[in-house]
Amino acid sequence: MATIVQAIAFGGPENLTTAEVEPAAPGPGEVRVEVRAAGVNPIDLKVYGGAMGADPANLPMRLGFEAAGVITEIGPGVDQNVGDEVIAFRISGAYASEVVVPATAVVPKPASLGWAEAGGLMLTGATAVHLLTATAVGDGDTVLVHGGSGGVGLMAIQLAALRGARVIATASPRRHAALESLGAEPVTYGDGLLERLQAMAPEGIDVALDLIGTDEALETSLALVADRDRIATIANFGSAPTAGVKVLGGGPGADPGTEVRANARPELARLAGEGTLLVQVGATYPLTEVAEAHRLLAAGRADGKVVLLP
Numbered sequence: 265m266a267t268i269v270q271a272i273a274f275g276g277p278e279n280l281t282t283a284e285v286e287p288a289a290p291g292p293g294e295v296r297v298e299v300r301a302a303g304v305n306p307i308d309l310k311v312y313g314g315a316m317g318a319d320p321a322n323l324p325m326r327l328g329f330e331a332a333g334v335i336t337e338i339g340p341g342v343d344q345n346v347g348d349e350v351i352a353f354r355i356s357g358a359y360a361s362e363v364v365v366p367a368t369a370v371v372p373k374p375a376s377l378g379w380a381e382a383g384g385l386m387l388t389g390a391t392a393v394h395l396l397t398a399t400a401v402g403d404g405d406t407v408l409v410h411g412g413s414g415g416v417g418l419m420a421i422q423l424a425a426l427r428g429a430r431v432i433a434t435a436s437p438r439r440h441a442a443l444e445s446l447g448a449e450p451v452t453y454g455d456g457l458l459e460r461l462q463a464m465a466p467e468g469i470d471v472a473l474d475l476i477g478t479d480e481a482l483e484t485s486l487a488l489v490a491d492r493d494r495i496a497t498i499a500n501f502g503s504a505p506t507a508g509v510k511v512l513g514g515g516p517g518a519d520p521g522t523e524v525r526a527n528a529r530p531e532l533a534r535l536a537g538e539g540t541l542l543v544q545v546g547a548t549y550p551l552t553e554v555a556e557a558h559r560l561l562a563a564g565r566a567d568g569k570v571v572l573l574p
């Protein structure tokens with residue numbers, strides 16, 4: 265039997281439960297993966313939180329968009345082999361001890377990469393690649409990252425630095441040392457942010473990435489970056505579209521960047537495998553403690569990726 269996590273009602277983490285189900289057999293073009301780690305992301309809380317819709321027909325709802333594990337069975341027409349260690353993204357129902365997924369959703373996991381790191385790499389990493397691609401971040405750019413200490417922020421900082429950019433990133437003071445260790449110049453968000461940024465970059469900022477969606481993030485970005493094509497948000501689906509900045513992801517009118525994100529997977533795996541791109545894991549939980557994992561993330565106390573280890 266396979267253990268799965270499901271939301272049995274819309275609302276908070278108290279609605280999460282585990283169940284035992286008969287595992288499905290992989291069909292043509294599919295593989296079965298024994299999950300060793302599944303990344304936890306804010307979108308996982310949002311899909312059953314109610315704000316994105318609360319159609320009872322969608323219950324019970326499986327959760328999780330990324331996992332790492334070992335292929336245990338292959339369907340017809342598949343190039344992978346039983347025993348391959350893989351990272352699966354983007355998939356549905358990753359919070360499980362086993363998943364059956366399209367073979368096209370998996371890429372090889374570098375042997376040097378830990379399971380928790382592999383399980384928490386792709387959603388944030390691919391989102392960061394999409395942000396940097398959409399704003400054409402390159403050598404010599406000064407890049408402002410709003411929300412640098414979150415999962416996406418930690419990836420965006422490192423990938424922007426690898427492209428030769430100077431990175432300034434907002435975070436709480438307790439997270440500044442972690443950001444510095446990745447090559448960013450940290451700055452505290454909140455009152456006076458614009459003045460602090462102007463002092464840090466008197467010659468101006470070329471690119472702003474909003475990973476938070478606050479008015480402060482949008483307003484400082486608009487004030488500091490002349491070219492609106494070089495401002496992108498993944499979290500502001502309200503005022504950002506009318507401000508003429510790039511809106512990325514799954515929100516209304518946003519650019520989903522499906523191809524860019526899918527194509528980013530092999531390079532992300534390579535960089536993480538060679539240790540050039542670090543996945544900072546903040547906390548791990550078994551599937552049975554998924555509600556605690558979600559409470560930690562919702563409280564903003566994760567300090568790195570939260571990962572489920574079945």
Ligand SMILES: NC(=O)c1ccc[n+]([C@@H]2O[C@H](COP(=O)([O-])OP(=O)(O)OC[C@H]3O[C@@H](n4cnc5c(N)ncnc54)[C@H](OP(=O)(O)O)[C@@H]3O)[C@@H](O)[C@H]2O)c1
Nearest residue numbers: 306307391411413414415416435436439453498512513514
């Ligand atoms: N559209 C897409 O494709 C897409 C993809 C991935 C994620 N997202 C969304 O992007 C957001 C970030 O995702 P994530 O995975 O990075 O989240 P996360 O790991 O939960 O990080 C959230 C971060 O927000 C920071 N923060 C809280 N209030 C802030 C403020 N007022 N100003 C600046 N930073 C603040 C916290 O920093 P401190 O701890 O330093 O205070 C925390 O590190 C979420 O809303 C998520 O749903 C969208």
